[in-house]
Amino acid sequence: MIKIDQKTDEDGVIMMSVHSEELKLHHEHAENVKSVSDREITILAIESSCDETAAAVVRNGREVLSNIISSQIALHTVYGGVVPEIASRKHIEKINYCVTAALSEAGKTLKDMDAIAVTYGPGLVGALLVGVSEAKALSFATGIPLIGVHHIEGHISANFIENRDLEPPFVCLVVSGGHSHLVVVKDYGEYEIIGQTRDDAAGEAFDKVARAIGLGYPGGPKIDLAARDGNPQAIQFPHARIDDAQYDFSFSGLKSAVLNYINQSRMQGQEINKNDLAASFQKAVVDVLVEHSMRAVKEYGYDKLAIAGGVASNSALRAAMQHACAEQGVKFYRPSPVLCTDNAAMIGTAGYYEYLKGVRSGLDLNAVPNLPLGDRERRFHVM
Amino acid sequence: MKILALDTSGLVAGVAVTQDDRLVAQFSIQYKTTHSQILMPMMDAIRQMTGMDMGTVDAIALAAGPGSFTGLRIGSATAKGLGLAWGRPLIAVPTVDGIAYNLYGCEQMVCPMMDARRGQVYTGIYTFVPKKVNELKGEQIYDMQVLHPQCVTSVEEIAQELNRRNLPAVLLGDAVPVYRDRLEELLKVPYSIAPLFRDRQNAAAVAALAARYYEEGKTVTANEFAPEYLRPSQAERSGAEHGHEAVTAEDRKAPVRVFVREMTAEDVPAAAVLEKEYLRKEAWTEKQLLEAQARDDTIYLVAEKAGRIVGLCGIQNISGDGEITNVSVAADSRREGIAGKMLHQLLERGRGIGITAYTLEVRAGNLPAIALYERMGFRSEGTRPGFYDAPREDAAIYWLRK
Numbered sequence: 001m002i003k004i005d006q007k008t009d010e011d012g013v014i015m016m017s018v019h020s021e022e023l024k025l026h027h028e029h030a031e032n033v034k035s036v037s038d039r040e041i042t043i044l045a046i047e048s049s050c051d052e053t054a055a056a057v058v059r060n061g062r063e064v065l066s067n068i069i070s071s072q073i074a075l076h077t078v079y080g081g082v083v084p085e086i087a088s089r090k091h092i093e094k095i096n097y098c099v100t101a102a103l104s105e106a107g108k109t110l111k112d113m114d115a116i117a118v119t120y121g122p123g124l125v126g127a128l129l130v131g132v133s134e135a136k137a138l139s140f141a142t143g144i145p146l147i148g149v150h151h152i153e154g155h156i157s158a159n160f161i162e163n164r165d166l167e168p169p170f171v172c173l174v175v176s177g178g179h180s181h182l183v184v185v186k187d188y189g190e191y192e193i194i195g196q197t198r199d200d201a202a203g204e205a206f207d208k209v210a211r212a213i214g215l216g217y218p219g220g221p222k223i224d225l226a227a228r229d230g231n232p233q234a235i236q237f238p239h240a241r242i243d244d245a246q247y248d249f250s251f252s253g254l255k256s257a258v259l260n261y262i263n264q265s266r267m268q269g270q271e272i273n274k275n276d277l278a279a280s281f282q283k284a285v286v287d288v289l290v291e292h293s294m295r296a297v298k299e300y301g302y303d304k305l306a307i308a309g310g311v312a313s314n315s316a317l318r319a320a321m322q323h324a325c326a327e328q329g330v331k332f333y334r335p336s337p338v339l340c341t342d343n344a345a346m347i348g349t350a351g352y353y354e355y356l357k358g359v360r361s362g363l364d365l366n367a368v369p370n371l372p373l374g375d376r377e378r379r380f381h382v383m
Numbered sequence: 384m385k386i387l388a389l390d391t392s393g394l395v396a397g398v399a400v401t402q403d404d405r406l407v408a409q410f411s412i413q414y415k416t417t418h419s420q421i422l423m424p425m426m427d428a429i430r431q432m433t434g435m436d437m438g439t440v441d442a443i444a445l446a447a448g449p450g451s452f453t454g455l456r457i458g459s460a461t462a463k464g465l466g467l468a469w470g471r472p473l474i475a476v477p478t479v480d481g482i483a484y485n486l487y488g489c490e491q492m493v494c495p496m497m498d499a500r501r502g503q504v505y506t507g508i509y510t511f512v513p514k515k516v517n518e519l520k521g522e523q524i525y526d527m528q529v530l531h532p533q534c535v536t537s538v539e540e541i542a543q544e545l546n547r548r549n550l551p552a553v554l555l556g557d558a559v560p561v562y563r564d565r566l567e568e569l570l571k572v573p574y575s576i577a578p579l580f581r582d583r584q585n586a587a588a589v590a591a592l593a594a595r596y597y598e599e600g601k602t603v604t605a606n607e608f609a610p611e612y613l614r615p616s617q618a619e620r621s622g623a624e625h626g627h628e629a630v631t632a633e634d635r636k637a638p639v640r641v642f643v644r645e646m647t648a649e650d651v652p653a654a655a656v657l658e659k660e661y662l663r664k665e666a667w668t669e670k671q672l673l674e675a676q677a678r679d680d681t682i683y684l685v686a687e688k689a690g691r692i693v694g695l696c697g698i699q700n701i702s703g704d705g706e707i708t709n710v711s712v713a714a715d716s717r718r719e720g721i722a723g724k725m726l727h728q729l730l731e732r733g734r735g736i737g738i739t740a741y742t743l744e745v746r747a748g749n750l751p752a753i754a755l756y757e758r759m760g761f762r763s764e765g766t767r768p769g770f771y772d773a774p775r776e777d778a779a780i781y782w783l784r785k
Contacts, residue, residue, distance in 0.1 A: 084648070085616030088456055089609070096463050096606040110468055125648060125677055126453060129419055130460045136423045137464025141438065363423035370674045 002336050012074045013090060015097070017105060018338050018345070023064040023161060041355060044113045044138075045348030046099065048091045048131035049123025049151045050178075051075075051082045052341065055098035057106035057113075058348030062160050065106035067345040069338075070094040073218065080217045081207070088126035095134050102344070113144050117351025120148040120361075121371030122178070128367035136363055147351045148361040151342075152179060152373050153191065155308040157353070158335040158346035163306075166333050170302055173293045175317070176309030177203030177220075180289075181373065182247045182296055185306075188353035191373055195247025195292060202285055203311045205251040209258050209281050213274050223278045224314050230279030232316075235261060237284040239291075247292050254284055282316050290320045297330050306333040313337035384597065385440040387426075387465070388590035391418045391458035392450025392478040393497055393557055397586030398425045400435070401594065408433055409587050415735060417679070418457045438469050442602060444593030446584060447475035448611035449505040449535065450497065453647070455610040466605025473608045474593040474601065479533035482556055483509040484588040485581040488525050491551045492572075496558035499535050500644070501690040504558045505613060506541045507533040508548070527592070535613045538562045542569035551575075555582045561642065617649060641721055643728045646676050646683035646695065653692035654685055654711075661711040664773055675699070675708070682732050686712070686721045696725045698733050698741070705730075705738035710752070723755055730759075730783075739785060744778040746771055756781050 002023070006016040040059055047054040051072040057065040072090045076082045103109060118135035121128060132148075139146035156172045168188060174181040180202045182195035200208070203220055210219030215226060237257050240250040258281050265272050297305050305325055311317065318334055325332035339346060385407075390397040396418045397411040410425040430437050445462045448455050466473050482495035488511050497505040508531035514524045531544055538558070545552050546569075554566070555577035566574075576582070596602070646654060651673045658666035667675070675697060676683045686694030693716040697709040707729070712721050730741060745752050747766060761781040770778035 079618050083616060083618040085452065086618060088452070089612070089616065092456060092459050092463070093609050095460060096467050099467060100606065125673075126456060129453065129456050133419065133422075133457050133460035134464040137461045138468050140423055140426065141465050141468030363427055364420045366417060366419045369677050 002338060004338060008074075011090075011093075012072075013094060014071045014074065015101075016069045016071065016338075017101065018064075018067040018069065018343070020064070023067070023345075041114045041352060042108065042112055043115045043117050043348045043351050043355065044099070044102065044110070045117040045149075045344040045351055046095070046131045046135050047119045047151070047154070047342055047344040047347045048095065048127050049119045049121070050127060050342055051087045051090075052343070053091045053094040053098050053130075054342060054344035055095075055102035056344035056348050057102050057108055058345055058352060061349050061352030062164055064161055064345045064348070065108065066102045067343060068098045068101045068105070069341070069343050070098055077217055080211065082124070084124045084126050087124060088130060091127055091130035095130055098344075099134070099138075110138065110142050110144070113142075115145045115147050115351060115355050117147045117149050117347050117354070118365075119151045119154060119347050120365055121151065121368035123151055123367075123369060125367050125369040128369065132365055132367045136365060140363060145355075146361045146363070146365060147354050147359055148365050149347045149350045149354065150371060150373060151347075152181065152309075153189070153350045154346040155340075156183065156185060156191070156306070157350040158308055158339045158343070159306040159333045160349050161339060161345060162335060163333045166304065166306065169300075170304035170306055170333070171293060171296045171300060172306040172308055173289060173312075174309045175202040175289060175307065175311035177201060177207065177218075177311075179309060180249050180251070182292055183373065184296070184300060189350075189357055189359075193373055194296060195245065195249065197249040197251060198242060199250055199252035200255060202249070202251060202289065203309075205255050205285065206311065208255055209278075212259055212262055213272065213277055215274065215278070220311055220314060223282055224316065226275050226278035227282045227316060230273065230275030230277070232279040232283035234273065234276035235280040237261075237280055239284055239288050247296055249288060249292065251285065254281070282314070286314070286317050286320045289317060290324050293321065294324050294328060294330075298328070303329070304331050304333065308335065308340065310341055313340040384594065386442055386444050386474070386590045386593055386597070387437060387440045388444040388586045388593060389422070389458050389462055390446040390478070390481065390584040390586045390589050391422060391454040391461075392446040392448065393454060393584050395584040396422050396425065397584060397589075398422065398429060399586035399590045400429060400433070400437075400440070401587065401590040406587050406590075407435070411586065413583060415732075418454055422457060422461060440469070440471060442472050442474050442593070442597055443605075444474040444476055444589050444596075446478040446481050446589050447608075448478055449499070449533065449613040450478050451647075452612065452649070455612065459608065459610045463605045463608055466608075471605070472602035473605050474596050475603055475608060475611075476589045476592050476596065477533050477611065478584070479505055479507040480509070480527070480529070481589040481592055482584055483507065484527060484592045485555065485585050486553055486577060487511060487527070487588075487591070488523075489553055491553050492530065492545060492548060494541065494545060494552050494554050495556040496538070496541065496554065496562070497556045498558040498561050498644075499614075500687065502687075503535050503537055504541060504556075504562070505533060505535050506556075506558075507531050508541075508544060533613070538565055539569060542566060545574075546571045548572075553577055557583060565640070640688070641693070641719070641724065642687045643684055643694075643725050644687065646685045646697075648673060648676065650685050650692055651676065654695045657692060657695050657711050657713055658709065660714060665771070667709060680736070682729060682736065683709075684725050684729055684732075686725050688716060694721045694725050696722070696729050698729055698738070700733070700736050700738050703737060703739050705733045705741045707741060707743035710743070718751075722752070723759070726755075726759060741783040743781050744770065745781065747777040747779045753779065753781075759783065
């Protein structure tokens with residue numbers, strides 16, 4: 001069971017410490033953990049790509065010794081979305097507290113670390129720069145190697161933390177406020193994007209629809225909650241398919257259909273049942289996500305499917321995926337909801353596999369707001 | 384006492400190490416560079432060349448704001464990380480005070496001005512007053528006195544402050560070249576401009592001033608430190624200023640200057656609106672602009688008039704060929720020469736990143752734009768039939784080759 005200690009600072013920022021005995025499983029007992037290295041590898045990880053400042057200490061890739069998340073969500077709610085400048089300023093205020101807490105809760109000091117992993121993209125550039133600058137300074141000051149980690153690779157790797165039997169290859173659906181990717185994880189650190197959204201990310205569609213029906217921000221959890229009391233069959237919304245790219249998504253048509261429905265209802269003076277609308281919209285999104293994911297697993301001949309990213313904590317998506325996988329004899333993996341949100345433990349896990357491969361970043365590491373997945377070498381070149 | 388000092392508040396990226404009365408090392412770059420990519424390598428170069436164990440410094444000093452928000456973030460997170468790792472305190476030197484300290488010993492008014500965009504400057508007024516004469520050596524010691532603490536204000540207001548004091552002044556900082564003409568009009572007191580080796584942010588000056596702070600016990604823990612922005616974020620500002628944005632008739636009469644400068648992430652929303660207004664369906668989105676702006680091989684400039692973004696242009700360097708990707712001017716600001724002003728700067732800056740030839744596409748029927756390009760020396764080298772939609776139109780391809 002995951003336990004979260006949390007307190008709210010005077011400025012409205014929520015400081016969380018995520019504990020779990022399972023996450024902390026002692027090394028000797030972790031037979032399933034493939035220890036590629038002879039000795040223990042302990043990594044300090046830092047994440048600040050959006051509105052969560054986070055730090056964690058992870059041992060051998062899958063054992064989370066500490067996981068500190070400072071969430072600013074309450075500050076951005078008044079603006080109906082994340083304000084980059086406010087987020088960046090808060091990161092500066094919180095970053096040292098998070099790093100210090102992560103080390104002390106793990107019972108470690110900086111000297112015990114084998115590497116420092118940090119998210120360097122994609123994300124908000126001002127926000128990323130805080131984590132990247134902090135991590136580079138720590139690395140410079142201590143001589144501990146630095147590893148730049150891709151944020152989405154982190155989300156995918158969150159699945160390794162609670163599922164010690166999970167190993168590549170598998171298919172992973174990454175769905176969040178900024179991403180909707182269908183990814184084939186061929187090996188640790190080897191990714192191929194087979195499908196992505198043509199327009200809005202799934203989470204973005206949730207936010208926009210939630211705003212349109214007055215549920216507020218953040219849209220995902222609000223819609224999830226409203227949908228529980230609604231009838232998913234009440235309204236038939238279109239399921240977009242893209243002919244020449246069978247794994248791609250498109251959510252803007254669905255979003256427009258929802259907005260049209262709202263307008264028409266208003267013009268006809270009909271009361272909108274928010275719960276039914278939320279449930280029907282959510283079903284339309286979930287259906288497409290499940291359908292594409294299952295098709296990919298089947299065609300690639302894998303028996304494992306994972307989900308990751310903020311939207312992966314959506315209860316309807318989890319239930320529908322679970323159901324579809326059970327039907328087809330596919331093993332289904334998903335992180336606990338707290339590990340679906342932005343956190344540093346997942347960055348530590350992804351960083352560990354990079355570490356084993358010998359990846360090291362220089363002191364010139366920069367924040368790359370539009371960093372493509374699995375495409376690190378080409379990041380500064382025009383293709 | 385050893386101090387490591389950083390200044391990333393403006394265009395200068397600077398690192399200095401001082402030990403007691405000695406400037407051990409200083410590395411300063413004022414060029415089109417990304418602070419995030421050069422600051423740590425600069426520090427590392429100092430470490431390697433001096434062979435010094437940097438962990439032995441007593442404190443980490445930094446220009447603690449105001450300044451470029453991005454620059455302040457990089458410097459602050461770096462200083463906080465170093466402070467955490469070494470268990471050392473930080474010394475927060477107000478950026479403008481640090482710049483003024485360049486002119487230690489100057490008994491005139493010292494007025495640094497940093498370009499704060501939107502027609503404003505980060506500024507303050509300082510002077511150095513003789514403190515006491517050292518009996519043995521007969522050496523004069525000065526104290527920096529703050530006549531007007533650092534603030535964000537208009538050039539007009541700070542000029543008025545200087546005039547009111549009626550003393551000779553020395554000006555420095557990156558806003559001086561920007562507002563030089565305006566200052567000439569406004570200032571009634573004799574003034575001079577600091578020479579180029581003392582006219583900008585200087586990490587050694589920050590270190591020297593920080594040493595005094597340290598002696599006075601003015602340090603802050605690395606955990607607690609946060610920079611002084613002097614300005615709320617845009618979101619907070621628009622919340623606070625709601626309803627006060629109307630331009631008064633008085634404002635309209637004043638001659639309005641147009642400034643061309645590099646686009647920052649903060650300008651992107653306004654620039655995207657401009658694109659949309661001008662190009663409709665072909666306009667770049669906010670996301671595209673933000674991505675393009677962050678790249679190393681592009682230059683994006685905006686024209687700012689009375690605090691509003693009225694023009695946008697951008698170029699991408701494709702192995703020496705500069706493709707001009709955007710040129711937009713707000714509908715109410717056309718025929719004021721803004722596009723020409725932006726393009727001249729764009730070509731000038733393009734040369735700085737290795738561009739030798741320039742190319743662009745324009746709607747074949749956009750005669751005012753074509754006339755401008757031809758005046759600037761662009762020549763038509765072909766057309767792309769039916770390139771544009773709504774309405775369908777050919778694109779004329781123009782090149783400027785040197």
